[in-house]
Amino acid sequence: MTIKVLVVDDSSFFRRRVSEIVNQDPELEVIATASNGAEAVKMAAELNPQVITMDIEMPVMDGITAVREIMAKCPTPILMFSSLTHDGARATLDALDAGALDFLPKRFEDIATNKDDAILLLQQRVKALGRRRIFRPVARAVVAPTPASRPTTSGLRTSNIAAPVPVAPPVRTSPTASIRASGKQYKLLLIGTSTGGPVALQKILTQFPANYPHPILLIQHMPAAFTPAFASRLNGLCNIEVKEAVNGDVLKPGCAYLAPGGMQMMIERAGATGRLKILAGSADMNYKPCVDITFASASKAFGGDILAVVLTGMGADGREGARMLKSAGATIWAQDEASCVVYGMPQAVASAGIATQSIALDNMAESILKESARG
Structure with a gap:
């Protein structure tokens, strides 16, 4: 059974590009696209996608507000696309606080130096979120009051794909x-x-x-x-x-x-x-x-x-x-x-x-x- 994906972005080019990449994987299927956050909230409730990819800056309703509303009405794993800037970082962290689960750079050349690797990584991230057997929003940390001011002060190689591991007695x-x-x-x-x-x-x-x-x-x-x-x-x-x-x-x-x-x-x-x-x-x-x-x-x-x-x-x-x-x-x-x-x-x-x-x-x-x- 394929993982159903909703793609949200105000750029028609980016919606089309992400949809093409997602649909290249036989385990994934884009069931709809939305051009702003308000459309995304409506489609999430109506279509029940298993994963949503979401832009941050959009007209009508921005991505952070859309994430917050989706998580309140129909919790769904959300992957954010963001710019690799200081403002982009802050906005992405806000989206994670609102309930998004993961993020990737919006420019594919920032995801990986090799185009094929970037495509594979995006597909892997979407599948990883979509395979969650029961989705429960991760408990948000309580925002504590800001503490009083205080003084501020090659070897191993890994892979993006988990290698098979031997089965050990359960911990x-x-x-x-x-x-x-x-x-x-x-x-x-x-x-x-x-x-x-x-x-x-x-x-x-x-x-x-x-x-x-x-x-x-x-x-x-x-x-x-x-x-x-x-x-x-x-x-x-x-x-x-x-x-x-x-x-x-x-x-x-x-x-x-x-x-x-x-x-x-x-x-x-x-x-x-x-x-x-x-x-x-x-x-x-x-x-x-x-x-x-x-x-x-x-x-x-x-x-x-x-x-x-x-x-x-x-x-x-x-x-x-x-x-x-x-x-x-x-x-x-x-x-x-x-x-x-x-x-x-x-x-x-x-x-x-x-x-x-x-x-x-x-x-x-x-x-x-x-x-x-x-x-």
Whole structure:
């Protein structure tokens, strides 16, 4: 059975181009197109598409407003198209807050250097959203009051397509309650994610207190134009400090360092703490930033004194880095299937027998806080 898609854009050329690409895949079918947000809201209710692709700037009703109305009336997985600009990044983050699940650059040359790769990636993203067995809107993080002002401060290769993984005994799951703390002592928290990650990270990090005891490294698959805006948004919502990582940053407790888009974030031990190295990385890497690379470098710098969490995302990035971390004695958790936008990255870690816990997004922050508490 094909996945039914509604394409929304005020450009007739772009509607036609996206429709052609979607219809090239035998598993996908464009059932209608709309030229503005108001039409999209009406068609979503009438036609019940399984996925909607949505532009942001449109006449009559913009994409963000349309997303908000669709999610209120007939929740549907929505993929946004956005420009790779600062304003485009902010608008896309607003759309994700409104309920959209994923985004891609509107210019195909910004999706991938190779045209065929760009087409394949768009088809993969649409299918990943459309294959969700039961769509439940991801819980939106409560927007907390802005905290008081505070001072601001090549190896592994991955693939866009998840490789087959061996079936391991199921990991323990905690769908309704957080886990009991193990009592282990940590020096670092790592979180890797992709599709659905911005909302998931916001939900988790807004629950952390300002005195969270460890540095936090965030690896989110995101374009270079987006990471400054995303770090700024998180910093305004969270009690902890959140910043886009820069080369030479010395890690400090209660601060989250977001890997810059288009770069690789590595860590080296510097006395009792660590220092970040931000590198361009190999040109043939599929992910920039790459979860595997950061996880692998952290395993060498901190060994087993790490809690690493793999959240929602397409593909298998993070699996091999998590394997290295586990071999060094680190603790690995994965987000559970029911709360993921795309159960790809967490599934790769869980199915390989690397993750010891599979935890629902609603319980992840509480679980991390309990596990991270100093004895």
